[in-house]
Amino acid sequence: MSQDTSTADPLVIFTPSGKRGRVPAGTPVLQAARQLGVDLDSVCGGRGICSKCQITPGYGEFAKHGVTVHEDALSEWNAVEARYDRVRGLATGRRLGCQAQILRDVVIDVPPESQVHKQVVRKAASARAITMDPATKLYFVEVTEPDMHEPSGDLERLAAALEAQWDLPGATADLSLLAKLQPALRKGGWKVSVAVFRDHTAAAPRILDIWPGLHEGGLYGLAIDLGSTTIAGHLCDLVTGEVLASAGLMNPQIRFGEDLMSRVSYVMMNPGGDAEMTRAVREAMARLAEDLAGDAGIDPGLIVEATLVCNPVMHHLFLGLDPTELGQAPFALVSSSAQALGARDVGLATINPRARLYTLPLIAGHVGADAAAVSLSEAPEASEDLVLIVDVGTNAEILLGDKTRVLACSSPTGPAFEGAQISSGQRAAPGAIEKLEIDPVTRAPRFRVIGCDLWSDEAGFAEATAQTGITGICGSGIIEAVAEMRMAGVLDASGLIGSAEQTGTARCVPDGRTHSYLIWDGSAEGGPRITVTQGDIRAIQLAKAALYAGARLLMDERGVETVDRVVLAGAFGAHISPKHAMVLGMIPDVPLDKVASAGNAAGTGARIALCNRAARAQIEGDVQAITKVETAIAPKFQEHFVAANALPHASDPFPHLSSVVTLPEVSFNTGGDGAGGGRRRRRRS
The missing domain is CATH 3.10.20.880 (Ubiquitin-like (UB roll))
Structure with missing residues (x-):
């Protein structure tokens, strides 16, 4: 008789992918990663020789994942790991995934260097004319x-x-x-x-x-955008303003929690957790600075300045400040002022020992220096028309304003837009689906993956993607997939995926009590089966509803029902079409030609502050005039959030969208069993 191990088997959760599953006790981490489709490298066949499968286990209480990880969650070091550490060295806290066995519930981080498909950091520097007057x-x-x-x-x-x-x-x-x-x-x-x-x-x-004598080696500075998920850095010439190198890496804090409140909870529940996260992010930032200097071929000692933008929780954790108060009303900051510090005092030990670090001011308890940097870059206070600026990440920063008044808020969108908490989701890396179209008649998809310019139905696609494979779907891909499903009629306005009979396509396959839409089936060749599940739809609905509700709160404060134009900032803005964003109802209805991309506006603001000291004085004054709206305690947030769960919206009209897209009037909620927006079925006793 087979044993029921649904509760006895250890639960393993991999970050940053968010993939999880139960495996028998004694399963090597590498084997568990392969079973769950986690991107963990290995070339030696699990013999502990290549070191490609290094992982970092996390210990303590993880409220976000509902697990407590004990010190004995993995097997003790064995002779293979001890020999490797003695000969080549393992970083503190690292284990070899092929040797460490899972014994109890555990959270495991796969660092960037252990991932087969390295992340493509999309927060590139945007071209911008800056008046040079560095500090x-x-x-x-x-x-x-x-x-x-x-x-x-x-x-x-x-x-x-x-x-x-x-x-x-x-x-x-x-x-x-x-x-x-x-x-x-x-x-x-x-x-x-x-x-x-x-x-x-x-x-x-x-x-x-x-x-x-005359020094001709140049002077350089770093502009750093410290995000919840990604740390992006730009190395700039302090004479010309030229960006010599841009790079990024995953924020290692993600193993403690994918969103901000998860990390605050980790601090609350694990004494010393804040110091642990501070150390992790400082080490990552020092490594990023060193990598940027190497990419540009300069002496790191010539990097004499840095500017930093980030949200309030990241700000506090980076500076070594307890973020606990940010987890509860009234969301009190230790300090909202700009900080001028010695870079080495906050762990930037790989650049000039006397380099200076400037952090932009924070706007409010949940609206950080990254929003201030977006304001510095996009200047809503100088706009003649009413502009909505949306910087989407794990935490969305939203600005609304014109010459008369500027408002700001943040909204907890979560990591779904980054490809996390999505069944086939992954970070942006070669092989990930990034663009997708669905034929409205056949309901068949065609797609493009990162690293290949061909569409999947074009000649040569299979050969061009043979090396990377088709590995999953990243944030931009899942957003386009959901929007295309809505336009093709396989998804109704409530967010429910129809059956094959209802939609007329066999790509809608049964998945428990709901259905999934099949994009790609590579199982015959040992590859993944990439689907959009009902749970994926729900995750996107929650994220986009939070974003739209935040924007609506700012519009309520201004007493308006519409805005004149929308600016999409960040990696999201550069890779998502306005049409798909509006079909989902992520942004208010405006003419599509009034939706523009600002690229990495937060990073641009950091560069402006790096290259122009007057800009620092300007933003320190500007943030004092910005009206802060706190979404966490706003009475109407929940009302806007619920209405915004529909695709595109339950009640707000989208006339400009309707002029270019006709959304099918379909409804698949015949039995009330849809998790994506239909009525819940009463649980039987």
């Missing part, structure tokens, strides 16, 4: 030689030269700079180049570095 500049000075008859220190004479020759009075220097001072002055024959930091405040100039 750190290079100055060439001639210093008076020492004289016994006029005793003074070399630093004092360097400071006097800066004042006389460059009008920089009262320059100071850290102790570590003083150790370089005398050798540089003498080697340069009393002619030196100095990097001097002077920001928009009245603080005295600060000497960050010194070189003998």
